[in-house]
Amino acid sequence: MSVLRVAVSGMHLGENCQPGPGVVRSLREALGDRVHVVGLAYDVFDSGLHADGLLDDAFMVPYPSAGPAAYLERLSQIRELVGLDVLIPCLDVELPVIQRIAGALAERGIHTVMPSTEALARRTKDQLPALAAALGIATPRTITVTDAAGLAAAGAELGYPLVVKGPFYEAEVTHGAAEAQAAFGKLAARWGLPLLAQQFVKGEEFDVIALGDGQGGVHGAVAMRKTVITKLGKAWGAMTIHDDELLAVATKVISALRWRGGCEVEMLRAPDGTPYLIEVNPRFPAWVYLATAAGTNLPQGLVELALGRPVPKYPPYRAGVFYVRHAVEACGELADLESLMAYGRTRRPTLASLPELIANG
């Protein structure tokens, strides 16, 4: 029996949950013991590193800001140690770096599925209004702001409530000029400039997860309605639905971008029924396992796509499948931290541990 070795990043389930654990869970469900999962982490306290039964092995990797060369070197080291067939990056900031080294990774036998550079650029938050307009899809009016005066002008034009958004992550709904300026200061300090000021649209929040084939087609897509939303706007609970209109909007976007790989299309449905395009996220979302539970295992399809094999046709998914997150404490020992810090790898029986050295004199 050949065992597939798959590396997955985005391993933290915290206030802002990352997709890695959901991807891993989906792969295990599809492949059982025919998959060996290697977690890639940026912080020794990434929760997935310490969750029972999730990963077979895990390594620390440099932040994407260290650049493509450092990233390639580390992945090559990991491949030498444990072998890697497929890499599934699960964080937005990794994609530009991995795009640049995808060819070199393929030469080393590490397969990836990446959207094109153009597709990645056309779905950024500041480019989304142009994309939506070209496709005839409604989207909230958005103004790029670089300073306090620009924000005030945007507030005057778009009115309040006003959504102030970071370039990559985070958004705050503000209800007046002073609140907007405070959010601007906070988000600019955290994410840099420019920020985005966006018209507030009231409505229920829906997401569609999908796997694009890179030719304008969609291998599979699942729509959900958020049922529990955190203060950060994240779905802590959701339910799958059959909404042909939302699926059609998502398919239109993916088709126009000729998207290759996993993605999430976020939408709002206004009280008059109009769907508004809010964001296109360039990887699977943290709730990816909900789609698997509903009968559409997209990470499995992505692995097939990465290996150049045909993606199995997905049967219709079930509506009414729901999740609610259940946070538990993942515990570890000092030796676990030591191993991650000293060796950049989760604890192995063969690695000497500091507590053991101390105990043995």
Add this chain to the structure above:
Amino acid sequence: MPTPDLPYDPAELRTLALSDTGFIFDPRTGHSYSANATGLATLAAMKDGLDPAAIATKLRAEFKGGAAVEDDVAGFVDLLRELGLVRARSAP
């Protein structure tokens, strides 16, 4: 078959999942509801394309309804409209 003489379109209700327990699920939105026995019977009759007068007659036969059953059916249809389960449609 279109039924233009009804104040609702039964086709809109056909995707609703109705359980004998009174649990109702709308797969288009993910919203779920619960109904009592008369509400469930009314919904089932609407799905079957019965008009309000026929529904009232059916309810009177199945339950011990009084004179106001027609009003109750009309109120129930209004509630379904408020919930977005059927769209507004003017009565003939």
